[in-house]
Amino acid sequence: MTDTELKPAILIKQLTFAWKRQTPLLSINHFILARGEQLFLQGPSGSGKSTLLNLIGGVLPVKSGELTLHGSNFGKLSQRRRDQFRADHIGVLFQQFNLLPYLSLIDNVILPCRFSSKRAAAATQRSGSPEKEAHRLLQRLQLQEMLKDSPPVAELSIGQQQRVAAARALIGAPELIIADEPTSALDADTRDNFLDLLLSENRENNSSLLFVSHDQSLSHHFDRVVSLNEINQRGAA
Amino acid sequence: MILRLALLSLWNRRGTALLTLITIAISVTLLLGVEKLRQDARDGFFSTISGTDLVVGARSGSLPLLLYSVFNIGNPVSNIRWSSYQQIAESDMVDWTIPLTLGDSHRGFRVVGTSDEYFTHFRYGRQQNLSFASGTPFDDLYDVVLGAEVARALGYQLGDKVVVNHGLGRASFSAHEDKPFQVSGILEPTGTPVDRVLLVSLQGYEAMHLDWRAGVRIPGMQITADQARERDLTPREITAFMVGMKSRINTFHLQRSINNFRAEPLQAILPGVALQELWQVLSIAERTLLAVSACVVFAGLTGMLALLLASLNERRRELAVLRAVGAGPGRILFLLLFEAMLLTLLGSLLGVLLLYTLIAGTQNWLALEYGLFLSLEWPGKTQWLLLGAIQIAGIVAGSIPAWRAYRYTLADGLTPRT
Known part of the structure; x- marks a missing residue:
């Protein structure tokens, strides 16, 4: 194992974030997500969840403190470099409306490969081409029926849409997956099924997973559970 | 890549896009048509007499x-x-x-x-x-x-x-x-x-x-x-x-x-000099016409602006998805500017086409009924200048929604408000 591979997926030290001169929205002393770890971050709305995800995703700049992703001092990179880093290393999964209605099923899945040659290369190495890798992932996520008919993505059920979105997050095996309440629009049955598929694929990729949800009942699926309210000391100082 | 996405996205909204296109086309037709009428009326006016000293x-x-x-x-x-x-x-x-x-x-x-x-x-x-x-x-x-x-x-x-x-x-x-x-x-x-x-x-x-x-x-x-x-x-x-x-x-x-x-x-x-004097008198009406048609173009572009701004709210999620897979805010800005540019360009093209069809269709009737001879010729320098001005105005109009989209993507980040 090389040195960088031992570095944690996410390492946060003394990170604070505030919009100009306001009281901090977020203040985290120490947080770590180990490589390959699947973490359940419990955070009700208003707990600074969006801010944390935008910082980790590289959309917001880190102004004070340290944010390291896989050993690279991510928070200090320029906006452009952070965007490219996100394209290369992070798969993002939203609550809903993850898909572009004007792209086909396959095109939606391979979208990250268009923005990142690294992920395109990884997908090609695995299956021969990004399209073939998309096929493989969609099959693994039990969407083989859809592959035959290839309906417009808007006609898929929400559960199916979330699985396509999961395939998009997973393609090219990014080191980190950020999932923001991806199951909140699903009913109980689809939810467990979706979670199982996501977690097993994620494990197979050797990716780390930061899964954010307010729904405590999902926590037993994960390696570790952290409550955002506990680690966020804003206003405490 | 981003171009293909822009085209596909626009095609996905082709209903509203077509409306915008038609609005722009009609205003372009009007502006160029008035300019054409103005020029040909002027040419006709100055050609009432020639060769007489x-x-x-x-x-x-x-x-x-x-x-x-x-x-x-x-x-x-x-x-x-x-x-x-x-x-x-x-x-x-x-x-x-x-x-x-x-x-x-x-x-x-x-x-x-x-x-x-x-x-x-x-x-x-x-x-x-x-x-x-x-x-x-x-x-x-x-x-x-x-x-x-x-x-x-x-x-x-x-x-x-x-x-x-x-x-x-x-x-x-x-x-x-x-x-x-x-x-x-x-x-x-x-x-x-x-x-x-x-x-x-x-x-x-x-x-x-x-x-x-x-x-x-x-x-x-x-x-x-x-x-x-x-x-x-x-x-x-x-x-x-x-x-x-x-x-x-x-x-x-x-x-x-x-x-x-x-x-x-x-x-x-000297008939040439006298014609020139007379045209000076008529040129106020001529300029008023041109000003009115410029207003029509302004209205057309405002229509496009309204449409782009209105569509922006629906597209917030689309932009967030693009952002999530790695598109930087610069690309989002470009995406929207490109769209405005494309709409203006296609609208202008359609407008020119419409104008020429109109001229070809009414040429004989106008000549017979009003003694107005419209020539079917390649757009002149003034027309090109007008088309260029429209294009620039379109980009300027498009930069407003583009800027707003840019702000949205910065504010929304990876968590779009739905």
Whole structure:
């Protein structure tokens, strides 16, 4: 194992974030997500969840403190470099409306490969081409029926849409997956099924997973559970 | 890649995009159409007379003289003596002259007395001579040649009888019914005031007025059409005449000597200069038209702006997805700018296409009905400038939603408000 591979997926030290001169929205002393770890971050709305995800995703700049992703001092990179880093290393999964209605099923899945040659290369190495890798992932996520008919993505059920979105997050095996309440629009049955598929694929990729949800009942699926309210000391100082 | 996404995204919203496109196209058609009309009307205006070096009439002012002698508008103040005309026409510097006598009309169209020189020397547009659609110049004393518009409006054909009214009023009650004229020829359309006149010989004009004095029939005096043929029909006076110089160098010299003519007060004008003066008067209307159509383009682009802004809210999620897979805010900015650019470009293209279809479709009708000759030609410099200005305005308009999208993507980040 090389040195960088031992570095944690996410390492946060003394990170604070505030919009100009306001009281901090977020203040985290120490947080770590180990490589390959699947973490359940419990955070009700208003707990600074969006801010944390935008910082980790590289959309917001880190102004004070340290944010390291896989050993690279991510928070200090320029906006452009952070965007490219996100394209290369992070798969993002939203609550809903993850898909572009004007792209086909396959095109939606391979979208990250268009923005990142690294992920395109990884997908090609695995299956021969990004399209073939998309096929493989969609099959693994039990969407083989859809592959035959290839309906417009808007006609898929929400559960199916979330699985396509999961395939998009997973393609090219990014080191980190950020999932923001991806199951909140699903009913109980689809939810467990979706979670199982996501977690097993994620494990197979050797990716780390930061899964954010307010729904405590999902926590037993994960390696570790952290409550955002506990680690966020804003206003405490 | 981002281009393909922009195109696909736009195609996905093709309903609203098409509406925008049509709005822009119509405003572009209007702007270019008005500009085209303006230019062609101007060209038509300046081509009413060409190849004539001087127009001579009684001293009044250059505009009135131009109006009544060339445009058949307004009334001459007074006539000029035949002897004065003869004296100038025989000058060494003069190549040809066309005498003009005005005063009578036929059903709202003016009757002009002139000579054969009218058909050989009068030129309009790009030095074009008059040509006959049918028939020949007047041969007999009572022959009349019709302008294209006159023949069409009144439905006259060769051989038809025409009775001339005394005076220029449409509702004149005194007619020269004792001396009817016969149509000997009909001219091709020219798009100039010539289309709206009836041409007779100076002698014919004189014959009609043998038994008239000061606008009324002389009581007790009756000269029949055939009796008139026996009389001396040399006119005593004419209204104006056009002059062609042997050498243009002498134009100013002759003009000066005519303006200082001893026998009676005369005035010679350069038609080009007088046309220019007249156009100055008309140019206010011209500029107003252009300003109005510029407003229409502004409205069209505002429509596009409204549409882009409205669609932005629906597209917030789309933009967040693109952002999540690695698109930077710069690319999002470009995506929206490109869309505005494409809409403006396609709209302009469609507008130009529409304009040319319209011109091709209405060309004949406009020429016949209004004497307006629109040419189907490649857009000129002004048109290209206008199209360029529209393109820039489109990009400027597009930069507003693009900037807002940019702000959204920064604010929303990876957690779009749904």
